[in-house]
Amino acid sequence: MSNFFKWYTQKVLKFPKIILGLGVLVVISTAILGFGFGGALSSEGMTIGNTPAQKAADVVSKNFKNPNNVAQIQVVLRSKDSLKTNKNQKIISDLQHRLQTQKNVKAVMTPDQLGNYASSNKVAYLTVTYNNKAITETETSNLVKAVKDYRNSSFEIEFSGIVSNVEVSEAPEIVGISIAFVILVITFGSFLIAGLPIISAILGLLTGLSGIFVATRFTDVASYDLSLAAMVALAVGIDYALFIVARYRDEREKTDSNTAIYVALTKTGPSVIFAASTIIVALLGMSALGIGFLGVMGAVSALCVLLVVIVSFLIVPSILVLFPTLGIHHRIKFGKKIKPSRVFAKIINGHSKLVMLLSVIFLILVAIPASHIQLGLPNDGSKPVNTTERKAFDIKSDAYGAGNDAMLVTVVRNDGTAKVQSFENEVKSLDNIQSFSPAMPSANGKYIMYTMTPKTEANAHKTQVLVKKVRNLQKKINLPVYVTGKTAANIDISNKLMSALPKFLIIIVAFAFFLLMMAFRSILIPLVAVVGFVLSLLATLGVVVLTIQDGHLSNLLNLPGKSSVLNFLPVLVVGILFGLAMDYEVFLVSRIREEFLISGNNRISIEKGVHDTGSAIIAAALIMISVFASFVFTNEIIIQSMGLALASGVFFDAFIVRMLIVPAAINVFGKYNWYLPKWLDKVLPNLNIE
Structure with a gap:
């Protein structure tokens, strides 16, 4: 590695404009490829195959005609007065009509049809079922517009189950870069040289994010993957450029600029490569866990770091060669220097x-x-x-209990014996169940499905214990018992990740x-x-x-x-x-x-x-x-x-x-x-x- 940096230093000293031009070309070409021809970020959730919940979902999908494979949201109502007054009943009827006319809406069920009035009839909800599997941003916007006229101080309307994408805002990067610039000015005592690591990191970040959008053509990349890659790449981009510039500045005070560049690259360069390699290896190592979305997350972040490092070594030394007095003169003094x-x-x-x-x-x-x-995993309670x-x-x-959004779907093999009744009795004896639905047999008669609502919310420890207890009943009744649903799936993902840690x-x-x-x-x-x-x-x-x-x-x-x-x-x-x-x-x-x-x-x-x-x-x-x-x-x-x-x-x-x-x-x-x-x-x- 030392020999490589000796060779590279000679090229930078001899052809600084070409090296800088190459760096700019890498940035521009990658940006064109990424933002011009790259794919889009995925809105798919975090899933892990081969879990008990996934196996149970496969049983439900295969044996029941109406699995939960379409989008469904709830329009939650809360009124200061009873929702059963004539005035409020008319509002609910109008809402049903308006929602039913929305594009792709299959059915709208009212509180009367669902029987879900609560809190002295002041809280209820309508269920909107779509023909498509996931609600889109346009459909969400149309829903909000449809109910806008009915919202007021005495009649509250909110939405549950909306799938909203993570917003990738530039504000955190701007704040982080601003603070970093102040730190660099204090460190180097110069606005000019403090800006060099910032410029290098921004160009590297632009290149890295562009590379990720190219990667979206070949794999699903979530928006939070992009945010993670951005925060890691921006931080290391500034830091690696800082180490090169800091060594150059130290050497520049003792010798000429060419020698300072030589020492900075040959002494600091290998350490930067080693440091970057360790974080890239660690990020790629996440794929060794065999968990798909984690592997993608690590891989795109590693790609971003790699591109940031390449841009740093092209941009920073070439600019220092072209502007050897950058930040050397007119240094800012902050009074008594504290080390x-x-x-x-x-x-x-x-x-x-x-x-x-x-x-x-x-x-x-x-x-x-x-x-x-x-x-x-975050739910609406984490918003x-x-x-x-x-x-x-x-x-x-408040109205239905903490576990109202933690519904569990349970399926039992129907063998035509008293074992099924024994299962129902065992479940009803468990102490963390708010409600337990009547049995619903599959069309082929091979399975029976139940839905149950825990008393505790989806991420609570008691809910995890309940899922484990229900699954363990198969040993007691000697029948296959499956538990699925979003809550069970998230619990299985958490357990698998914890065991992999x-x-x-x-x-x-x-x-x-x-x-x-x-x-x-x-x-x-x-x-x-x-x-x-x-x-x-x-x-x-x-x-x-x-x-x-x-x-x-x-x-x-x-x-x-x-x-x-x-x-x-x-x-x-x-x-x-x-x-x-x-x-x-x-x-x-x-x-x-x-x-x-x-x-x-x-x-x-x-x-x-x-x-x-x-x-x-x-x-x-x-x-x-x-x-x-x-x-x-x-x-x-x-x-x-x-x-x-x-x-x-x-x-x-x-x-x-x-x-x-x-x-x-x-x-x-x-x-x-x-x-x-x-x-x-x-x-x-x-x-x-x-």
């Missing part, structure tokens, strides 16, 4: 054991809430409080350990690194549970209130946080090791290493935190969850683990940090990343 990295170095060298102990205790305390993590779906959800929860974590930790052992020729350094990674991961999940699941600080963080933790979030955090953790580990420890090989003194190497790389790591971490945190203030809980988790993860890993625990451990363990058995040293490949 946070110097503060870290002094604290670590002065109180290493105490720093280690307090940091580990802090992470463990923050991680405690993760012990009661509850995974699930912002001002949306029609959330209002409808709250109205129905330990396997994925073990793979990632083992990969990190051997990778770092090859890079640093040490056993203790990788061990401390992966233990720190696990601690920061647990602390991150602790914050997510505390805020999203338990509802603390929800107003401050613009969260909708208590909600289950996004079921694929832990796997996602493991993959991405691993890649980011390795970035900081490599940049910091490689510099400490470089100094140790010169001085042989841990204290000196730590002080020098933390001082030289600390400022860039702190700036890079703050930028990542800013970019990720800006996504918390969207109105979509999936994107909010990802932003909050990644921002928290970067904070814990960069500031607590890499800037405190790792160098403190190096100081405590002394010469043993760099010990590697001779036989192992001979066997392991030498991964030179310095």
Whole structure:
């Protein structure tokens, strides 16, 4: 890799305009392909095949004539007066007529037909069934217009079951970029050179997103996949350009511009490639779990990161060659210069054991809430409080109970014996069932279907327990029992993801350990690194549970209130946080090791290493935190969850683990940090990343 960067540096120095032109050509051509000829984002939900709920759904689809394969929404009504007054009955009749005339509407059932009046007849709902499988945005808009004239202060109309796409807003990126620019100006003391990583990252992000739209021609890519790719690619794009520019600036103060470019690319380039490779491998590793939508999510994010890195190496060095005095003159002075990295170095060298102990205790305390993590998928109760779906959800929860949207479909094999009656008796004895429908036999008589409504909402632990108990009845009655429906399907997805998490974590930790052992020729350094990674991961999940699941600080963080933790979030955090953790580990420890090989003194190497790389790591971490945190203030809980988790993860890993625990451990363990058995040293490949 070192030889490649020596060759590439010579080309950049000799042909900077051609290299820059090539970078611009890559950006423009990819943008034309992506936005001009690319596909569209998918609105399909997250599904996993070969689950009990999916098998049950196949039984229902095969044996019952009217499976739930068409779109169906509810028009929820709440009036200050009884809905059975003549005035309100006329409104309901008019609503039925208007809704029935909408395009693709198959049938509209009134509250009288459904018998669903509640709350002293002040709450009810109409059911609108469509001919198509999914309601479109146009149909949703037409529904809203159809009921507009009937909405007033005494008669509330809301919609439940609308499938709304995740909005991909540019606002979070703009906020994140603005904060990143301020951090870079403070770091470099120059508006001009601070803009270079921003410009490079924006061009890289544009290229990466264009590449994803090209990928939509070949696979389904959800809108939240695009948001995740955008936040990761933007953060690493700014950071990687920052590391190159920071090294160039340091060298430029000591030598001429050509030499500075040479040192920046040959010394920092391999580390950037290594760091980018780790996060790409971690993202692609998500496909090893065999879960389709996670594999796609990781793959498109990895593609975006790859394109960002390519653009960074084409744009940044060529501009520095063309404008060698960029940001060198007319630097901004901020009064007394404070070096946070110097503060870290002094604290670590002065109180290493105490720093280690307090940091580990802090992470463990923050991680405690993760012990009661509850995974699930967002429903209408996770929507912002001002949306029609959330209002409808709250109205129905108050009127019909928390489990009104958690209906379970149960199918039992009909063998013509008393076992079916035994099943019904067993189900009715369970303690978390709000209602249980009469039996409905299939046309061929082979199966009997029931619907049941739990007392608890879809993502509640008691609902999961109920599904498990109903399925377990097949052992008791000796008949096949199937449970399906949206709630059961989501529970199965969450269970499968939770069971896959330990396997994925073990793979990632083992990969990190051997990778770092090859890079640093040490056993203790990788061990401390992966233990720190696990601690920061647990602390991150602790914050997510505390805020999203338990509802603390929800107003401050613009969260909708208590909600289950996004079921694929832990796997996602493991993959991405691993890649980011390795970035900081490599940049910091490689510099400490470089100094140790010169001085042989841990204290000196730590002080020098933390001082030289600390400022860039702190700036890079703050930028990542800013970019990720800006996504918390969207109105979509999936994107909010990802932003909050990644921002928290970067904070814990960069500031607590890499800037405190790792160098403190190096100081405590002394010469043993760099010990590697001779036989192992001979066997392991030498991964030179310095």
